[in-house]
Amino acid sequence: MSAHHPDDLTLLDYSAGSLGLAQALAVSVHLGYCNQCQSQLRKLNALGGVLLEETTPASVGANDDQIPEQNHSQMEELNKSFEALMARIESEPVEPPKRESTGFHNPLERYLPASLDELNWQQQTREIAKFDLTNVVDMGSARVALQKIKAGAKVPVHTHRGNELTVVLKGGFSDELGVYHAGDYIARDPSHKHSPTALQNEDCVCLTVLDAPMKFTGPLMRWLNPLFAWRA
Amino acid sequence: MLRTKAQSMSNTSSANGDGPDWGELLAQVAHKGDTMAFRKVYAHFAPRIKAYAINQGMHQQAEELVQEVMTSVWRNADKYCGSLASASTWIFTITRNQRIDLLRKKGRTSKEITVDTEELWQIPTEDTTIRSIQAMSTEKRMRESIGELPEEQMIAVRKVYYEGKTHQEVAEELNVPLGTLKGRLRLSMKKLRVMLEAAEL
Known part of the structure; x- marks a missing residue:
């Protein structure tokens, strides 16, 4: 059970x-x-279900807005579109079922080429490694990566130009x-x-999502910036 | 196994008391391929899904969205789990995901891997929690709680849910600062949470 969560508005937007x-x-x-x-x-x-239930229905099968009085023809259009759907369903091959899972699971599991331990990590420093997913998965303009920090190691002070x-x-x-x-x-x-x-007992692996590059701020750490530069 | 799931789902659904028992109709679709039952589900939900699409500004693709969602409902009716969600909530989640899918198809890039929308917005099919709050009663309380929200909060929530707009866009439309809009949304979430929790005790 985790102790740090997305805030209410993030979950709202997600839903x-x-x-x-x-x-x-x-x-x-x-x-x-x-949980x-x-x-x-x-x-x-x-909440979404209630809003869907309470929405004012639109006429289906009609391309233009219909006059509400035309109930009969609306029914007809609805029936026609239903028949068309059933015909389409019957003619289309059924896709083989995807790997089943019944509850929430890590969505990356299916896409990583290997287990976390066996990934082809790019070493950034002796203690920090990265597996960049930015150019691999289609996540828009965000930079997506896995980061691995050796047990007990410290990542140099940095800020972010965007949200991380x-x-x-x-x-x-x-x-x-x-x-x-x-x-x-x-x-x-x-x-x-x-x-x-990173905590002392084991290596720490994180998923990071960044909407702008991060920037090291410590005077001696500036040299790290090009190394950490995300490929756009 | 599926049979039991279907039965428990029809029990929870009938607790609603008004309107057809959508859970039971979905069970008939799942187990008998019952076209008559599906026709009823279609007649009720297809016009609502279309309204949702139009609200989201997808006029051109509204019919396509209806067809995609209803195809998915037909094919996945056996995955519906009444203790997890009411039929309208389940259909809402499918509609939301299909909408995202349609929008993603437009902007396909050449990246190697496409993470399926259904992986990013997962719809669980089995209730794994120990204490399951009955879906129908959650929804009934939600309906009541929404009615008690101040109008300006309700409008904000509806716009975010129903028009697929960003907070910035909704703020501009309502002519309020972004911070004010976020405040309204946060307050409404807090209120809904308190009302639902009070009802659960």
Whole structure:
């Protein structure tokens, strides 16, 4: 059970379907760990269900807006569109069922070429490695990556030019604002300057979603910027 | 297994008391391929899905969205789980996902992997929680709670849900600062949470 969650508005946008893909990826990963957010999402989805139920129906099958008095012809159009749908369903081959899963799961599982331990990590420093997904998965303009920090290692102080979302997948880390474990969802805006330190017991692996490159701020750490530069 | 699921789902649905038992109709679609039952589901939901699409500004693709969603309802009726969601909530989640899917198809890039929309917006098919809040009663309370929201909060929530707009766009439309809109949304979420929790005790 995680202790750090997406805020109410993020879950609202997720449920409404207006959250960006990369953010949705981070929320979806978190949901796999978090019963509390699953339950909150269920309520938000119910809100969507109520709104759908209460919406004023539009006439189906008609291309133009119809005069409401024409109930008979509306019924006819609806029936015609139903028949057309059934004909289409019968003529289309049924797609083979995708891998079944019944509850929330990490959406990345199906797409990573190997397990977290066996990924082809790009070493950034001796203690930090990255597996960049930006040019692999279609997540719009956001930079998506997995980051691995060696147990006990410290990432140099940095800020972000944009918003950064982090979901801890394995191990944990701490920074000036708290301690985070597997499943935790952390949102940071450009005003945050932080230097995460991995917990001592095991390597920490995180999913990070960034809408602008991060920037190292410590005087000796500037040289790291080009190394960490995300390929756009 | 499916049979039991269907039965428990019809029980919860009938608790609603008004209108047809959509859960039961979906069970008939799932287990007997019952076209008559599906016709009823279609007659009720297709016009609502179309209205949703139009509200989202998808006039051109409104009919396509209806057809995609209803095809998915027909094919996946056996995955509907009445203790997780009411039929209208389940159909809302399918509609939302198909809408995202249609929009994504327009902007396809050449990246190697397309993460399926259904992976990013997962719809669980089995209730794995220990204490399951009955879906129908959640929805009934939600309906009541929404009615108690101040109008300006309700309008904000409806616009975000129903018109697929960003907070910035909704703020501009309502002619209020972004912070004010976010405040209204946060308050409405807080209120809904309090009302639902009070009802659950």
